[in-house]
Amino acid sequence: MDAQLIELARTAGASVVTLMATDAWERTRDGLVSLFRRTDPSRAEGVQGELDAARDDLLSARDTGDELTEGELRDAWTGRMRRLLVERPDIAEDLRALLSELDPGAKDAPQGVHLRAEASGSGRVYQAGRDQHITER
Template sequence: MLDQTLAALALSGATTVVAAMATDAWETARTGTARLLGRGEPPRQAAVENQLDADAELLLSESDGPGVRRDLVPVWNRRLVAFLRENPAAAGELQALLEEIRPALPQGEAGWVQHVTAHGRGTAFGVQGGDIHYHAGPATPADGEAAQADRG
């Protein structure tokens, strides 16, 4: 399991790299991400560049840009989680790369809002890079039990 701080950094990295696709920040993001994940191995760096290019091309070829970005963030999050698991000491390099990319992003592309919705009797919890404290209230009877209690 990855430390929470590194997991949050991976998600931030994925969001930033995907947000940079098809923007003026793309070349910086592409080059820096490939160099970082390639770790000085040219074949590995080329493979990362190819994947980044394919994803950026997908984004440009689809009419639903925001949807494609939403789909790509978990993919790049998984890649960055795996990278940081193998190279936890590279966290500072990733953070420095993100700080270089973010100022070049168009206004509003540096982050997204996530909505979590529960239906029926469900409960939904959403947290990224922080804590959640949940305190359950008193239990309520299930729908069928409430109807029986009313008749009884």
């Protein structure tokens, strides 16, 4: 397995666990289940149940201050993503696209925005790849 796929698996595992505790959780779960459904439909329902159980474990661990569980979950989902990519390296781009959609700041996510500007004289340029707040007086 090449280094790029290993790094993608690490990124995916970390992102999945991080997103478990956010408002993007349902989109994350649905996107991963959809990905598994395309690669192995018989496993999709099981993956959904495992994702939900992992989220419950993560939230419970955070409530009790158990920091080890989050790392264990991250390692487990990294391994699962690695095995998926070993079986189906052709879905790497689909996984990258999903991660980019769910977490635009994810490492190795394809960057779709390129900004370039030029101002002269007393001109001003304001650019942002995300939120931008400008207060001028």
